[in-house]
Amino acid sequence: MKFRPLFTLVVFVLTLFGFSMQSAHAGEKITIAAAADLKFALDEIVVLFNKTHPADRAETIYGSSGKFQTQIRQGAPFDLYFSADIAYPRALKEEGFTASEVQPYAVGRIVLWSTSRDAARMTLANLADPAIRKIAIANPKHAPYGKRAEEALKASGMWAKVEAKLVYGENVAQAAQFVQTGNAQAGIVALSLALSPELAKQGSYALIPDKLHQPLEQGFIVTRRAVDNPLAQAFARFMVSGEARAIMSRYGFVLPGKVE
């Protein structure tokens, strides 16, 4: 028989499609879009959740809250959306993109963080030090942690002194990464990142007084596409369980219904 390369190629490509369409197991699957500050805390929660639901699978994608909001409007395949700013899921709720109430799950905190100096002894005033040449924050234009960092710098009267030294991460995790690689000497990042095992051993932090900025009230929703997905509802319930709350508070989140 004559070898037919085109035919072989078509069969090969179709086979690949077949593999990718095939679901790995019979259980449910959910995809969670989450703000970058949740990277480590939510990873732990998801591991725990997957253990209690061995037949199913929850997956997470991290990025900036604003981007996910846009993507959900455009029909992105996310079943739950955890935003660092509760205003984003509220807007989605009003526009009919949700299958649940907007649930506040935490209040975030910002910290001054550094790997090259002892940030625990620093305040925002120290950022004027000429030895600190670059200061990383998340982009205030669309990242909630960046907005709060900008507010805190303005409220403390430091903005004019540090504005020329600011570099902007696409989200708060990239801001932390600019500091981690030593390219910025200090940064204003999420407490939850500074407390993560990865970063805690590399740097030190000082809490920024929360009276300097609007609260980082965070909320999540189940999206409209997951309205009939029981696993998405199960994950939403799991978030308010004692186990999940314990993990969240270990990462420095202030939990709803709990006065500090």
Added chain:
Amino acid sequence: MDSAFSSADLSAIWLTFKLAAVVTVILLLVGTPIAWWLARTRSWWKGPVGAVVALPIVLPPTVIGFYLLVAMGPSGPLGQLTQSLGIGLLPFTFAGLVIASVFYSMPFVVQPLQNAFEAIPERALETAATLRASARDTFFSVVLPLAKPGFLTASVLGFAHTVGEFGVVLMIGGNIPDKTRVVSVQIYDHVEAMEYASAHWLSAGMVVFAFVVLLALYTLNPTGRRK
């Protein structure tokens, strides 16, 4: 009516053109000897050097961005060099973007030049030599005119590819107005902040720019069968 471009957009456009112009000039200066060597050498090193030059075509920009961020950082080799020279650190600076773009756009300049040099018949160079032309003379009076279309293609592609850069800039730029916030990053920010009208203006501008540049290139420099 509001003007189509905000002042932040205009400064991003100006910065992008400045970056692309600087990078193109550097690449022509650096790329020409590399391309000449690649075109003429019989050394065993031709393969490996050619492959290294072509790497950015294949590699994701994130790989280049990540390694440059680490290499230009305080404990990286480039970072230690720049610090000992008293320049400081390169990430988040215009100079840092220039260096990253030189790497990133290198193949788009070297490869057209190399092709042009390879097409120059050996006889033309030998004739120049028998006329006792110096190497410099030969380059300016023989090589340069014969390789002119190659230089045009190289300049246009080097410039345009630098304008189109995004991933590397996002990773090492830090989004600083007038220093590292180029048009592609500005568009990304507009989209993230749901300023679609502004994103449209800049994006449509990029489409027109890219089309005009390529059209000019193909018109001035027709490839294929010549009449």
